[in-house]
Amino acid sequence: MRILIGALGLALLGGCTTPGDLLKSNPTIMAETSKSPKEYAMCVLPGWQEHQAGATMNETLTGYRLISSAESIGQTNELLEIKQTSHGSQVRLYQRMPGMTIGRSKVTSSVYNCL
Template structure:
């Protein structure tokens, strides 16, 4: 029984994905918008919260960051970085899995619809 519990714990820990892990991969979407970073983030956030109630928005030194995660297992599913650009914002979406998986197309729709 102890071996089974230990194996499950190890399996759960190996599935953890942090925002830093996602940034190491290639972005799913790279785009530019004429909207200011805060305006763009506030446009995207409600759609993300419909999909994942715990989606968060944080201000960074260069703009904003939205994170959608499965907190119960410590896994970040999506990360949207919005950085100030000369004429608006640069947007980069990083995803743990393709957006069509598990009905997560709402995430990419929100990103694209707000551009």
Template sequence: MRILIGAVAVMLLAGCSTPSDLLKGEPELVATTKKDPKTYALCVYPHWQDYRSGSVMSETQDGYRLVAGSEMNGQTDDVLDIKRAAAGSSVKLYQRMAWQQVGRSGVKSSFNSCL
């Protein structure tokens, strides 16, 4: 019984994630675009709001960041990091549970369509 309780506790802790946790891992998608970070962010953001109404777009020191998470458990599910590059922007999509794509099709399609 103690082993079962310990295993459940470990699974719950492993599931927690913040934007900085996701940014430490490998991105799910990487691309470059000739658009500046603000233009790209403004193109993608409406799709993220459709995906999760609580999505947040914020300006960073070198670009923009979009964050979408679950309101119920406070976990970050997706982070889009958009940074200034020599000829436009570099774009990286980080996803918690990247294998689970139910309901996320708009996120990936907007990533590509806005390039």
């Protein structure tokens, strides 16, 4: 029984995904908008919070970053980088499991609807 619990614990730790891990992968969505980074982030955030109550928004040196994660297991599910450009903002969405769309429609629709 102890071996089973230990193996399960290791499996869960091995599945942890940090924001830095997501940034090493290719973005699921890449787009541009004429909105400022703050305006765009404020549009997307409510939809993300409907999907994951703990979704957060942080200001960065070049714009904003939204993160949706399962804090209880230390896993970042989505990360949205919004960077200032000369004509508005560049948007990049990174997802832990990009092929899995069940329960994620609010996340992607918020990204597209706010463009």
